[in-house]
Amino acid sequence: xxxxxxxxxxxxxxxLSQFLCIVVLGCCVPSTAxxxxxxxxxxxxxxxxxxxxxxGANYIPSDAINQLxxxxxxxxxxxxxxxxxxxxxxxxxxxxxxxMHDLLWEQDADGYKQRIDQFLTIASRHGxxxxxxxxxxxxxxxxxxxxxxxxxxxxxNSGWVQSPGERALEDPHQVSRLNAYVQGLIAAFASDSRIxxxxxxxxxxxxxxxxxxxxxxxxxxVLVENLLPKVFAWAxxxxxxxxxxxxxWSGDWSNLDLMTPVARIQVERxxxxxxxxxxxxxxxxxxIKELQQFHRPIVCTEYMARGAGSLFExxxxxxxxxxxxxxxxxxxxxxxxxxxxxxxxxxPYVTTSAPVWFHDIFYPDGKLYRAYEGELIRRLTSKPMxxxxx
Numbered sequence: 001x002x003x004x005x006x007x008x009x010x011x012x013x014x015x016l017s018q019f020l021c022i023v024v025l026g027c028c029v030p031s032t033a034x035x036x037x038x039x040x041x042x043x044x045x046x047x048x049x050x051x052x053x054x055x056g057a058n059y060i061p062s063d064a065i066n067q068l069x070x071x072x073x074x075x076x077x078x079x080x081x082x083x084x085x086x087x088x089x090x091x092x093x094x095x096x097x098x099x100m101h102d103l104l105w106e107q108d109a110d111g112y113k114q115r116i117d118q119f120l121t122i123a124s125r126h127g128x129x130x131x132x133x134x135x136x137x138x139x140x141x142x143x144x145x146x147x148x149x150x151x152x153x154x155x156x157n158s159g160w161v162q163s164p165g166e167r168a169l170e171d172p173h174q175v176s177r178l179n180a181y182v183q184g185l186i187a188a189f190a191s192d193s194r195i196x197x198x199x200x201x202x203x204x205x206x207x208x209x210x211x212x213x214x215x216x217x218x219x220x221x222v223l224v225e226n227l228l229p230k231v232f233a234w235a236x237x238x239x240x241x242x243x244x245x246x247x248x249w250s251g252d253w254s255n256l257d258l259m260t261p262v263a264r265i266q267v268e269r270x271x272x273x274x275x276x277x278x279x280x281x282x283x284x285x286x287x288i289k290e291l292q293q294f295h296r297p298i299v300c301t302e303y304m305a306r307g308a309g310s311l312f313e314x315x316x317x318x319x320x321x322x323x324x325x326x327x328x329x330x331x332x333x334x335x336x337x338x339x340x341x342x343x344x345x346x347x348p349y350v351t352t353s354a355p356v357w358f359h360d361i362f363y364p365d366g367k368l369y370r371a372y373e374g375e376l377i378r379r380l381t382s383k384p385m386x387x388x389x390x
Contacts, residue, residue, distance in 0.1 A: 037236065039243060039271040041295045047243060048272065048297035051196070054325030055316070055381050056095035056128065057088065058302060062334025062364050065159035067099045067136075069148045069335075073108070076115050082122045084332050087366050089126040091374040092381030095196055096123065097301055097327050099133045101163045103145050105181040113188050120194040129196035131301065131327070134163075134182055135231065136202040137224065141166035141212055154348030156340040156358065166217050169227070178227075179234050186238035193241075199274065199301065200231050201246045205262045211345045225261050232269040243271035247301045253290040267294055276302035281314040288322050299325030306356045307341050312373045316380055330359035333369070 039047070061080045064070040088096065098119070104112045123130055143161035152158035168174040182200075189195055204224040208216055217223060228246070235244050246266040252258040253275075259267070267273060273296050277284050284303065291298050300319060303326060304310050312328070319326040333339045339357040340349050357369050368374045 038269055044243065044271050044296045051325075052094050053320060053323070053381060054095050054196070054299055054327070055377060056093045056097065056327045057331040057361065058327060058329045059084075059088075059096040059098050059130075059331050060334075060336060062332040065148050065151055065335040066140075066143075066161050067101045067163065068104065068143065068145060068161060069159075070099075071101065071104050071112065071115055072145070073111055073115070074147075076118075078118055078122060081119060082125075083366070084362070085123055085126045085128055087362050088128060088331055090378075091361075091368075092378040094127055094381070095129050095131060095325070095327060096331070097131045097133060097199065099136055099163075099202070100185065101143065101161070102135070102168070102178060102181045103143055103163070103165075105185060106177065107145055109184060113185075116189070120189075120192065124194045129194060131197045131199050132185075132195060133199040133202050134185070134235075135200065135204070136163050137204050137206045137208075137220070138162065138202060139208060139211060141208070141216055151335050151337050152348070154340065154344055154350040155337060156342055156344045157336050157338050160336065166215075166220075169220070169223050170217055175227075175230070179230070182231055182234040183238045186235050186240050190238050190240040190242075195242050197243045197245055197272065198235060198240060199245055199247065200235055201228060203249045203276070204228055204246065204266075205260065206249070210342060221262065225265070228262065228265050229269065232265075245270040245272050245274045245299075247274035247276055248291075249276035249302070253287065256293075267291075270296075272297045272299060274299045274301045276300065278303060278305040278308050278310045280309040281318055284310070284315055285318050285322075288318070288324055292322075297325075298322070299327065301325075301327045302329050304328035304330075305341075305358055307354070307358050312376055316376065320380055328359070328361070330361065332362045332364060333357070333360045334364060339369075 060070050061077055061084060063077055063080055064075065069075045139157055139160035139162060141162045143163065143165045148159055164174065164178055186198060205221045207213055207220065232244060248263045248266050251260050251263055256264060273291050273294050275287060275291060277287050277300060288298060303315055304312060316326055330338045338359040340354055341358040360369065361373060362368060
């Protein structure tokens with residue numbers, strides 16, 4: 001064998017070894033290319049196969065009325081978070097969906113990052129990986145930093161605030177600030193294994209008709225439709241190892257062509273499919289089947305409204321059957337008052353009590369609202385996962 005032939009064979013072996021390494025690694029983690037564009041179906045499925053069956057709640061401490069009060073330095077309560085996430089862990093929950101806010105980043109990015117890191121340390125200690133929500137179009141469109149107002153008696157979620165607020169959403173000069181927030185926040189935790197995923201925008205085109213409809217931006221849907229693709233692009237540019245998503249929540253999902261423009265952006269740019277559903281179990285299952293057409297892992301990031309027919313005992317078995325993650329609204333009854341129904345905006349429950357808690361699982365002292373719900377969650381999360389579904 002000539003030295004030329006020997007070198008040639010060594011070169012081919014090296015190339016082959018590198019190719020095999022790339023193939024093997026590509027099956028295990030998202031590639032660099034995938035971090036710059038939507039994950040492939042295989043990459044999403046591999047990521048999902050490494051997770052437990054995802055069960056958790058949308059979380060805010062019981063002593064906070066909204067995202068600002070949860071995260072601001074003066075009101076951030078690590079002890080309360082530790083106690084309440086311990087209760088979640090005790091019933092088998094392994095994830096929480098947690099809302100952030102752009103004004104907190106503008107106010108004090110370094111301090112905000114420190115508190116997020118502290119939250120992640122606490123959550124990790126309890127075996128919980130959170131999904132962080134970057135923007136949110138629900139409830140009060142005029143967020144203000146500083147001390148937050150007290151809950152309105154008898155009213156569901158009377159202090160929750162949008163991010164970005166209406167003024168920022170309407171001001172094109174705010175785009176660079178919002179860009180800096182999205183990229184700065186995600187980049188700071190882009191490789192942090194304690195984070196499950198990034199939910200880029202909660203219910204982007206929600207008009208808040210029952211509460212703030214008259215004061216919402218008249219062209220809100222158009223503004224969101226133009227900004228949402230940019231938000232996905234900003235997030236991609238931060239190169240997170242965690243998947244990106246934004247959950248569809250209304251409209252017809254049976255066919256991509258029938259979806260609203262915002263919903264199409266959500267499903268076409270999300271690495272994993274997330275959705276909201278507060279309906280009866282038949283509707284919940286129908287929605288799952290509609291979303292299976294996209295061949296990606298599915299997580300329901302909002303469900304469970306007892307007065308509307310969405311119950312743990314009817315929804316969770318369906319979610320497990322299809323291997324769909326399930327994150328209900330509310331962990332501990334507190335200042336958000338989400339144990340009250342949505343119609344409390346029309347008729348506050350001041351002199352009368354709601355017949356049943358709408359959301360939430362625990363009383364502020366850690367007692368379960370319904371003991372059998374906690375037992376059900378604990379039992380279902382302790383069993384092997386079904387192989388059905390996507």
